[in-house]
Amino acid sequence: MHGYLWFVGKRALQLLAVVFFGVSATFFVTHLSPISPVDSALMRMTSRANFAPEAIVAMREALTELYGANEPLLSQYINFWLRLFRGDLGPSMLAFPTPAMDLVMRAMPWTVALLALATLITFTIGNILGGLAGYYQNSKFLKAFGIVAVGIQPIPYYVVAFVMLIIFGFLWPVLPISGGFAMNVTQGWNWPFIGSVLHHATLPALSLVLVGFGGWFLSMRALVSNVVTEDYVTYAELAGVKRSTIVSGYVMRNALVPQLTALAMTLGGVFSGTVITEQVFNYPGLGSLLIDAVNAGDYSLVLAVSTVSVTAVAIAIFIVDLLYPLLDPRVRAE
Amino acid sequence: MLAIFRDLIRYNIEFAIGVILVGVVVIFALLSLVSPVDTSLIYVTMPDQPPSAQYWFGTNSRGQDLFWQLSAAFRNSIMFGITVAVLSRIISITVGLASGYVGGWVDRVLMFINDIFVAVPIFPVLVLFYFVLRNNMDSFTLALIMACFGWPYDARLIRSVALGLKHREFTRHAIFAGMSTRKVLLEEHLPYVMPIVFSTFMANMLWSIGLEVTLAVLGFTNINNPTVGTVLYWANNHSAMVVGVWWWIVIPVILIVMTFLGLFLLAVSMNEYIDPRSRLRRMGA
Numbered sequence: 001m002h003g004y005l006w007f008v009g010k011r012a013l014q015l016l017a018v019v020f021f022g023v024s025a026t027f028f029v030t031h032l033s034p035i036s037p038v039d040s041a042l043m044r045m046t047s048r049a050n051f052a053p054e055a056i057v058a059m060r061e062a063l064t065e066l067y068g069a070n071e072p073l074l075s076q077y078i079n080f081w082l083r084l085f086r087g088d089l090g091p092s093m094l095a096f097p098t099p100a101m102d103l104v105m106r107a108m109p110w111t112v113a114l115l116a117l118a119t120l121i122t123f124t125i126g127n128i129l130g131g132l133a134g135y136y137q138n139s140k141f142l143k144a145f146g147i148v149a150v151g152i153q154p155i156p157y158y159v160v161a162f163v164m165l166i167i168f169g170f171l172w173p174v175l176p177i178s179g180g181f182a183m184n185v186t187q188g189w190n191w192p193f194i195g196s197v198l199h200h201a202t203l204p205a206l207s208l209v210l211v212g213f214g215g216w217f218l219s220m221r222a223l224v225s226n227v228v229t230e231d232y233v234t235y236a237e238l239a240g241v242k243r244s245t246i247v248s249g250y251v252m253r254n255a256l257v258p259q260l261t262a263l264a265m266t267l268g269g270v271f272s273g274t275v276i277t278e279q280v281f282n283y284p285g286l287g288s289l290l291i292d293a294v295n296a297g298d299y300s301l302v303l304a305v306s307t308v309s310v311t312a313v314a315i316a317i318f319i320v321d322l323l324y325p326l327l328d329p330r331v332r333a334e
Numbered sequence: 335m336l337a338i339f340r341d342l343i344r345y346n347i348e349f350a351i352g353v354i355l356v357g358v359v360v361i362f363a364l365l366s367l368v369s370p371v372d373t374s375l376i377y378v379t380m381p382d383q384p385p386s387a388q389y390w391f392g393t394n395s396r397g398q399d400l401f402w403q404l405s406a407a408f409r410n411s412i413m414f415g416i417t418v419a420v421l422s423r424i425i426s427i428t429v430g431l432a433s434g435y436v437g438g439w440v441d442r443v444l445m446f447i448n449d450i451f452v453a454v455p456i457f458p459v460l461v462l463f464y465f466v467l468r469n470n471m472d473s474f475t476l477a478l479i480m481a482c483f484g485w486p487y488d489a490r491l492i493r494s495v496a497l498g499l500k501h502r503e504f505t506r507h508a509i510f511a512g513m514s515t516r517k518v519l520l521e522e523h524l525p526y527v528m529p530i531v532f533s534t535f536m537a538n539m540l541w542s543i544g545l546e547v548t549l550a551v552l553g554f555t556n557i558n559n560p561t562v563g564t565v566l567y568w569a570n571n572h573s574a575m576v577v578g579v580w581w582w583i584v585i586p587v588i589l590i591v592m593t594f595l596g597l598f599l600l601a602v603s604m605n606e607y608i609d610p611r612s613r614l615r616r617m618g619a
Contacts, residue, residue, distance in 0.1 A: 014446065018453040025454075029462050150348075154598035156544040158551050158566070159587050166575065218602070265452050265487060272457030276548050290458060291552060294465050302465055306458045313455045 004325055015318045022310035027080055030303055031073060038063045084307065090300035094292060100304040103289060108308065111285035114201055115274055118208035119267075125209075126216025127259055131252045133217070134224025145217065153214030157273045161207045161280040168203055175203045204281045208273065219262065223255035257327050264320040268313050338529070342607060349603035355596030359589065363412050366405035373398065373406040373560050385581055392581040395572040403560055404586060408593070411562040414473055414546055415539035421481035422538055423531060426489040431527075433489070434496025435519075445493075451486040459483065460545070464554040471556060476549075480542050488534040495530055499523050533604035536597045544594070562590055 042060060051059070071079070083089065092100040133142035152160070168175045176199060227233065228251060236246050275287035282288070286305055293301035342349040371378060377397035385392040391400035429448065433441045463479055464471055499505060499522075508518050543562065549555050550563020557564050565586050569575075574582040 014449055014453075017446070018450050021450055022454050025459075026462060029466055032466070150599070150602070151595070154540060154594035155591055156547050156594065158548055159590060162583075163587075222606070268453060268455040271455040272545070272548070275457050275461075276551070279552060290461060294461055294554070297465075302462065306462055309455055309458050314453045317453050 007325065008322065011318055011321050015314050018314040018317075019311050022314065023084070023307050024077075026303060026306045026310065027077060030299065031076065089304040089307070092293075092301045092304075093298040094296050094301060100298075100300040103301060104286065104304045104308050107284060107286045107289045108312075110283060111274060111278070111287065112312070114205060114208070114277075114283065114285060115270060117201070118205045118212070119263075119270055121205070122209045122212035123216055123259075123263060126213045127220045127252075127256065130217040130220030131224045131247070131255060134221040134255070135228060135247050135251055137225065146221065149214035149217040151214075152210060153218065155211070157207075157211055157276050158280070160211050161204075161277055164203060164207050164210075165280055176200045200283075204277045204283050207281075208270075208277055211273065212270070215266075216259070220255060220259060223258060224251055227251050227255050253327065257324075260320060260324055260327060264317045267316050267320070271309060271313050338607070342603060346603045346607065348599045349607075352596045352599030352603060355592050356600060359408060359593045359596065360412065362405055362589075363408040366402065366409045369402045369405060371399055371402045373403055374558065382579055385585075391585050392579075394568070394582045395574065395577075395579060396568060400582065400585065404565060404589060407560040407562050407565045407586075408589065410473070410560060411543050411546060412539075412593075414477055414561065415543040417474070417477040418480045418484060418542035419535045419538040421477065422484035422488070423535060425481070426485035426534070427492060427527075427531065429485065429489040430492025431496050431519075433493040435500060441493075445490075448486045448489055451483060454483065456480070456483045456545070457548070460549060461554060464549070473556070473559060473561070476546070476555065477542070480545060484538055484541060488538065491534060492527065492530060495527055496523075499526055529604050529608045533601045533608070536601035536604070540594060540597045540601070547590070562586065562593075 038060060042056065042063065046056065087101050089100045091097045092103050095103060129142065129145055133139070133146055136142060233246060233250055236250055241250075274285065275290060277283065278285045278287035279291055286309060290302065290305045290309075292298075293305060343353065366373075375398075379389070379393050379397050379399050381393060381395050381397040383389050383393040389399055389401065391404060393399055394403070429444050433444045433448075460476070460479060463475075467475065504522065505518060508522055509515075513522075546555065546561060547563040547566065550557065550561055550567050551570065553567055555561070555563065557567055566583070569579075569582040569586070572579070572582075574580070
């Protein structure tokens with residue numbers, strides 16, 4: 001037990017370090033920027049209506065107070081952390097005066113669900129097929145998968161998403177290509193809504209699965225074809241252990257250990273990919289929110305999205321790392 | 335090095351295809367050095383001309399000859415990829431070798447930092463920098479930021495290779511025979527590390543060019559600088575696919591797929607070459 005606890009402790013420390021550095025970097029990059037949040041907010045407000053000069057001055061004071069922009073950087077930084085613990089990052093400018101955190105929390109389930117689903121499917125299918133392809137090296141069927149994987153793997157996310165949009169949007173319109181759910185259903189826990197959500201999520205998820213599958217397939221195939229040459233596999237084959245047991249219990253299981261590490265390492269990249277996916281398919285998640293926020297110069301919303309995404313990715317990596325000892329006996333408790 | 339290259343071309347069809355694909359794209363990109371047109375100008379030719387003998391790749395809605403536009407775009411993107419790859423290689427080789435050879439607390443500290451960098455999602459970070467720098471974001475700044483995030487994965491890989499080499503029989507023999515550490519590293523270990531460096535170099539170029547495409551398509555880079563991503567950005571901006579200027583999207587996409595497939599095949603075949611077991615299988619041993 002001691003070894004496992006030590007492992008978890010080290011990982012937890014790392015998680016805290018990542019969140020601390022990531023969030024701090026976000027804060028300093030935005031606060032050292034030439035864009036003043038107060039000015040950009042004022043510009044947006046005054047562009048919509050005519051205000052009296054006194055009103056503008058009053059508003060500037062109110063906004064400066066709101067953002068704490070009149071204090072020195074260090075106390076702003078400390079306040080930022082204190083407010084963050086209360087889950088408050090100031091009002092958003094896109095949807096004034098809705099708190100930025102509320103917008104983030106509204107968008108978050110969409111992204112998390114889409115990514116979790118797509119990553120799970122990709123990882124499972126890619127590793128199972130890749131593992132089989134590594135073990136049964138003469139199978140024509142699995143070789144065909146390998147060629148497809150090599151072909152799709154290197155194409156940039158955007159191009160794949162765009163091609164799928166053209167195929168399912170224009171050439172063979174069977175799937176919705178935009179939005180998170182149909183407009184004519186009431187939101188909530190009812191079947192029409194859930195069905196509509198799944199229907200709308202199919203295409204974005206499919207594009208993520210297509211792009212991600214190849215990487216897992218190829219790396220697993222390479223890992224397994226190396227494990228197959230190990231002595232213990234030869235021994236098991238000679239001893240007459242069932243083929244299926246060898247594949248699942250001996251070969252796949254040992255090859256999965258490095259794959260799990262790779263999964264933890266790619267999660268950050270997966271999030272980057274989803275920003276594009278959401279943009280192309282107009283999906284109401286964190287990615288779309290981030291892009292809208294940047295285009296609108298919405299200071300607190302950009303800060304909120306970055307902070308939350310850094311934290312969320314770090315936590316996801318932490319969770320994947322905790323699974324590690326289940327597969328690797330060297331880390332497991334005695 | 336040349337012998338390795340010859341072997342790869344001869345025994346490894348993937349490597350040969352990769353060399354051909356990348357070679358074609360590189361030659362196409364180099365043509366921009368003798369380009370007769372200034373790619374920064376718009377409305378210099380008839381807009382929306384389909385591919386013909388005069389305009390090989392047609393012209394776009396901004397009145398630019400796509401052939402020269404794409405040639406310049408690919409040159410910029412490839413240069414960008416090389417810049418990021420070189421910069422991040424410097425970091426990852428230094429960290430990887432120091433971690434592997436020195437070991438101890440140096441290794442622990444470096445790997446701790448390494449894991450922090452791995453966990454930060456780079457895309458929001460890049461968007462954040464664009465948000466802050468806006469139009470002062472030139473491609474070198476972008477390359478620098480990407481290089482700062484593009485090293486951890488490879489550093490880990492190089493570290494594991496260094497660890498393996500450190501405990502190998504022949505290293506011990508060399509040291510007992512009185513070779514200096516520097517000599518062991520340069521003459522005995524470098525040939526083992528080179529293929530890994532080469533393969534991660536290709537993979538890193540793929541990653542950075544792909545990321546640039548992603549950013550540019552969203553309009554989060556300097557959109558007046560012709561790169562692969564900005565060509566697509568403008569094509570989207572003018573709804574090329576919808577109004578029927580298909581060559582503005584299709585030709586760049588074909589070229590992108592060629593580039594990426596080529597680089598990817600080079601990286602993968604090199605990786606395979608590193609592993610002697612699969613190499614023997616290939617040579618029919």
